[in-house]
Ligand SMILES: Nc1ncnc2c1ncn2[C@@H]1O[C@H](COP(=O)(O)OP(=O)(O)OP(=O)(O)O)[C@@H](O)[C@H]1O
């Protein structure tokens with residue numbers, strides 16, 4: 001059965017788009033049919049991170065408004081044939097996205113794909129609530145830093161109240177993806193530790209993505225880090241997070257740059 | 273740089289954690305209150321009002337989000353009913 005996943009955070013620039021591309025590619029690399037949708041109307045970026053910016057013809061708003069068929073707007077990845085992108089509009093106003101229209105598009109995608117991953121815009125306004133509206137589960141992207149943790153807490157509150165799932169009285173499964181983590185600085189007491197953030201936000205841990213220059217390198221060339229440098233530390237962390245999303249029970253570690261060396265083992269596991 | 277500043281630098285993360293814990297406890301009980309809590313409060317008030325007269329301010333509905341479960345705390349202050357008047361026996 002298809003799963004709709006929203007990648008959200010509240011705070012901007014914490015790594016939602018990077019994570020959407022990397023998790024989407026990792027799930028596709030494991031054989032699932034995946035579509036990633038850019039909900040950041042007016043500030044689209046997922047096309048760039050995926051390296052598909054020159055292939056955008058129609059976008060989500062065109063499909064929502066009935067100006068284009070879904071099949072015309074979907075862009076199939078050049079490296080993985082089971083990975084597709086539905087881009088956001090760069091020129092239109094975000095009010096052009098209607099709730100019913102988005103619901104229809106998601107329903108249609110559910111028939112074609114195993115995973116539908118929604119890259120949320122920053123903030124807690126309409127764009128963010130529309131992106132989470134039809135989700136079956138959520139990945140909350142958080143940096144180990146006070147304002148990011150506070151905004152994640154706010155987003156968790158919205159996930160539990162503003163989604164279709166919450167309104168129908170169902171539980172919304174939420175997973176914490178801690179990104180841009182620097183183990184050395186956390187150990188020196190300069191940065192919030194994994195356990196601090198987990199204790200404050202009280203949601204299960206999906207993965208810890210280390211701060212790494214490989215992420216910038218991958219976005220420079222327009223390729224998800226899990227495709228561009230699959231053995232790098234962030235790619236391995238994303239690949240493991242993707243396996244946990246798919247229900248595998250594997251312990252969370254912080255992969256380090258040195259191959260074969262795994263950092264501290266974290267006792268907590270992600271809930272399926 | 274003196275010894276104290278090195279010490280302070282090393283311990284800035286625990287300060288961040290403590291500040292967050294205090295702030296979020298506050299935010300969750302106020303603006304963090306979801307529409308659900310507001311709706312529950314109104315409906316609980318309506319049910320109570322059918323049977324007893326309560327002061328709106330004396331009804332407290334609070335949601336505490338926890339790891340596996342959340343708790344809903346409902347605290348209602350009901351005035352002690354005044355003794356029925358003996359004159360009624362007339
Ligand atoms: N693990 C990481 N290591 C180093 N840099 C990272 C990491 N994750 C993300 N970045 C960088 O952080 C910046 C913001 O990332 P990204 O665009 O994914 O965030 P976002 O949450 O989607 O932002 P917005 O809220 O604007 O949509 C980018 O320059 C990205 O390369």
Ligand SMILES: [Mg+2]
Pocket residue numbers: 016017018040045119120121
């Ligand atoms: Mg983004």
